[in-house]
Amino acid sequence: MTHVTHLPDHPAQTAPWPDRRLLDLFGIVHPILLGPMAGAGTPKLAIAVGWAGGLASLPGAMYQLDDLRAAIKEVRAGLPGRPLNVNFFCHTPPSADPVRMMRWRARLAPYYVERGLDPQATPPTGGRAPFDAAFCALVEEERPEVVSFHFGLPDPALLERVKTTGAKVISSATTVAEARWLEARGCDAIIAMGLEAGGHRATFLGDDVAGDMAGDMSRQVGTFALVPQVVDAVRVPVIAAGGIADGRGMAAALTLGASAVQVGTAFLFCPEAKIPAVHRAALEAAGDDGTALTNLFTGRPARGVMNRVMREVGPLSDDAPPFPLAGGALAPLRAAAEAEGRGDFTNLWAGQAARLAPRLPAADLTRKLAVDALSRLGPAA
Template structure:
């Protein structure tokens, strides 16, 4: 089935931006294979972002830069103390001094400062998670000539994104690894699977739709295109590629039998995200009311994660993964070409 590709790339495949697990090396390899490579910018300062944008100038074909659009919440001392109380036994077990807990938020929403960096090296595409930036910022992004992509987890979110000016919409199904892009509601019962969500969004909007979530092989790509997607965004499958920066512990977890057991959890950041179930998720429950607002929840976990990982343990590490993990590791180029191998 021939489907026109709105991405402008040879193949209708976009590599999902995965903060902490990749940089421009993976994105460039995907571009060279004919897909769209993406770089995650939510955890980059201005200097690091500028360096990544400069490296991406060598890309063969279009590429994408991703930002978060969350609304920062003020720290709540009572909630923070409650969360630390929950973690206190782990601090004792790992001989961690609670005074090591970092302050501030590790992930920042899109800002005018980041816009200024973009203006120096405009990417062909800019994608947003958790909604869209303020109208004036969005207008300036589009004035740079960047096409705007944004994630929707419900039909209502997709319609809102179209109304606000998104050029393409990513239909993020419940199977997707990493953070849910939900922004109109925090109720996770509103979240549905990719192949239920996708045709509903296709019918509800007029802009091209990209399918994401649980797609990791050629048959999944074909199924998404037959349901009306014009392209497919894939993340988890690329985590095992040698060009990814996925940690040794994360790679090991992805290839272990337990990788088939994933769950939505807010423990690591304060927002629902899908990852492989580990000790922290089992003992605290994957979703907790004690967790500080995004992204502050991760602060108290940082020293625990560092101590555990030093001992070769991923008990306190976010092991982001979707519900379909590939059967083996492939290079980014091999994977991109394989994913598109069943296209008509």
């Protein structure tokens, strides 16, 4: 195991960070939030980051209720007295659209035939449940210290129930307008998510999110242009996300006014993350221009490493049904390809800075990010 310079792990100890607002708000040592990463995030990953002084996070969107309850209890047992963030999606489930589903299956039919699969077989439905009354009751039962949302915020009545538990509420914004919207509705902090970030874009304002992204990519804002503009526009602390994979990126974000960073892709290299072998191989090979935004895997734009289906269909397609339905028809193709060690139909989520990520266990990575950022911030920190 690679070792890094030690920094305090326990909240009773302090490190010389220049902005302590989020450290005090969440009860953490270092201004580092683990990106929840639905599908890849695990209790072991959350525990490791929490013990190293960052904010532990669990992705609620792909768990069934009982499984999420068990995951929370596992983190609580392994991380006593430390805060936990549980993340949820806030999308509106789409209406049935059989014509579009048939068009999507027809678009993928040649791949089925190539693999010897039946293109007429009924595909599984997509996962990723939105935050609802049942998830809210679980929050009231387990009382995580932080509850974060993606794709906006839930119904005001549900949001009020969450806040009544004492949880700090945060959500992601991809524009200044979204940041202001979140602040006006009571968020305690806002994640400024730049275009560089891996996984699903958090965009939620607008009538046709996927269409807007496909039609005008130039409107999407990068992290280091977005962060200072959001900092100037809101009064609550801002968390930078997107393209931050080492201490240099963290220090840059803090210099631009962010109070903390949220890191996702860099933690995918850690042994505690749960990703298939084809995903790990794709991450290792990813370069600065190796990713793209795609809606093929879920129906909503997300950044991942380019693979065969993205190249041949095009990373953004009007044929893909709305979130989260697109992935079902790809599931049999994904399983067959992965069995042969190929990621041709796998969602290989990754941000643009994967190449910069240190290859370390999660606790060591968290400490290294903190040490390297503090060294670059200098004596003022």
